[in-house]
Amino acid sequence: TYQAGVLAYQQVKEDYPDFDLRIVDSQNASLGMALMAREAIQMKADGFSLDEIEERIQFMVKHVVSLFTVQDLNYLAEGGRLSKSSAFLGGLLNIHPLLEVVDGKLEPKEKLRGRKKVLNRMYKRLELEAKNIEKQTILIVHTNETETVKEMKDHLHDTLKPANIIDYPIGAVISAHTGMGTIGIFYMNDYE
Template identity: 30%
Template sequence: MKRVILSADSTCDLTDDLIKRYNVNIQPLHINLDEQYYRDGVDISPDDIYATYQAKGILPKTSAPNPIEYIDHFKQWTDQGFAVVHISLGSGISSSHQNSLLAAEELPDVYVIDSGNLSTGMGLLVIEAAERIERGMEAAQIYQEINQLRDKVRASFVIDKLTYLYEGGRCSALANISANLLNIKPSIKVDNESGKMTVGKKYRGSLPRVLKHYTDDQLQDEATINKKRIFITHSGTDQKNINTVKELIEQNYRFEEILITRAGCTISSHCGPNTLGVLFMEN
């Protein structure tokens, strides 16, 4: 049986410790900021993006690796006779999946999975794949099982300000102004069928108060939730906001593992600071 290598796009937003723990090989997406190209999580950070926006009013453009880059990424293992399982950013959001599929067609034993998701919604599937590799499962079976789990991921976020969405052309000026004037903080969720983001419930009030209501709303159907792990993923926010959500989960919901991660450049450049989500799987 071939050894299986696990690969994922940088948008899985796992911490360095989790990447090391689960032996994940990361393929960075591209960040084009102020006429310079960077690699997500390698030579640019979300704080660099925020600082550039504050100083110059410029937001980056993000793009997927091209098929040649994916070929080079996978080939370092297929040339050694290994199989590769790669989990991509959702095809409804990015061309990453299509480009990695094109690369897989040129190489043996590369299994590309469309996460249908982003951030640690992807990360949940990456960890599920890693656990199957640890159990000695073959790549083809991992591919089958992770595809079946995709619809069980629940990924959503609360956005504090619509500024970055507006500047990036993803919401209207009217929506941006109205949200700021009325102190509205919309939740954004991933549609597992299309893999695209949709607007969920709109909250109103201070961010700590909103985060409590949002977390309870996401976890209210407790009987359906897989309690193995939950992610609290943020784009850079006050530690008090993270603690508010973490303590609420600890006190009211019995997850075996609460993982806290910070979103990378690709996600942060679209939502801006003070975005926070809880991401988990259903049974």
């Protein structure tokens, strides 16, 4: 967490007073943080100063969009993010939530009927919001959804033509809270 990073930095600073490090609260999760880390690593390799890297990452904190959907609402109910009755009814009605990380918190944005509709809404958000998509790397995270991810990548390559699309499996900790069938997509709504 951000607080743990601050505490660790303070301890290191006691022994190494000249050590310069910047800690940024990503206000994000999963591959939203990875987009920022990838950018910082590339900027460092390209010779940018620590101040320039920090400024860029602070910009990204405000502009990284992290969208998720889950297949099984019962996992959200077990984690306390949804009532058990809502999970039951949502399952009966084939409801798929569109979730977004906003200011570090996972918020429900929409409830759509059917997996295809929620994925199409993710595409539409990406299409409407992503600036300079042809320069961006889009990240996709999933719980063993290789077929769906292949379809997503094909669709995005054919329609929006981002610079790159990379997919990663969700780790065990997050997938234990979201269940199989979870998919997330990460991009920037402003890209310089």
